Amino acid sequence: MSFVKKTTDIDFGQTPIENIFINDFMPMADGTYVKVYLLGYKYATDRDDNIIVDNNTISKHLNIPLVDVLRAWDFWEKAGIIKKHPKDTNDNNDFTVEFLSLRQLYIDNNYELKNVSNFKSSSNSKEYSCSPDDLIKANKSPEIKNMFYQIDQLMRRQLTINERLVVLEWIYNFNMDTDIIVKAFEYSIEKRKVKSIRYVGGIIRSWYDSGIINLEKLEGHLNSVDKKYIYYDKIFKTLGFNFRQPSKAEKDTMDIWLDEWNFSLDMILKACENSKKTSNPSINYINSILLAWKNDGINTPEEVEIKNQERKNSKAKKISSKIFDKKNKFNDFEQRAVKYSNAELEKILGIKK
Structure with missing residues (x-):
């Protein structure tokens, strides 16, 4: 008796990816970082000694800058699913990437109760599970109450009890500021167009693994990966629009200020300050101010x-x-x-x- 699997005339090949990566790690990462991981994993799986691949190969194959490839490996190393092994050269960009077994990491973190700082928020490997009583007590805090109010506004609906418990567990387990939790929802809904508690949880874990637990560190992080998101946020805050996201038309107008008129953020915020002269500031009002400055040749x-x-x-x-x-x-x-x-x-x- 034997077992046979039919093959095609042409070997197209296949690369097996663990579901743990797809379910838990992929949602928390930038799309470019996911591409780099998958292509690198494919090269590691092929193990063809006749093909020499490195970071430059990945850069050319994906048509992205080399610096993005290097940032991707830094990100995945912080997430704890790869290890970089430098080679004996003077080139810091020349290293071997070791892909760790995600299943083994899962077992280590959930069954052997080891303290792995990349995945847990404290020395206790068991995450704290909140009860309805915890939610009732926490809701007496004005800070927590305001957080849930802002999240409800962003989601355009009220969170369920179970969803609120999950959010509360993020605060307990990751020691996150409530402002960071709100920002994670904003980023997920506005940037990624995803209204999913699980997806937001992936963002929270990613930020935690990167040491981002307050607004100051978050601003620096977002400034490096998504500058326009920061610009939109600062402009709307200056105008007092704290509880809504910019519409597509508003974003298109702000993009004109930045990309076509080449105004700096300082200039745009200066125009926003001038909006205090009107009782009903709007993006169109700011646009009229900036247009006048552009026509007058005012740039600073x-x-x-x-x-x-x-x-x-x-x-x-x-x-x-x-x-x-x-x-x-x-x-x-x-x-x-x-x-x-x-x-x-x-x-x-x-x-x-």
């Missing part, structure tokens, strides 16, 4: 201040000119009056007959 906040000072001086000059004109008119009246003698004035006014 300093030039804006100079222009504003010139307008103030011009306005003051006009006011001074009007006052001067009034005085001249009054002086003209007095000059006409002195043409009469006292006797003539007394006679006109009826003082003497």
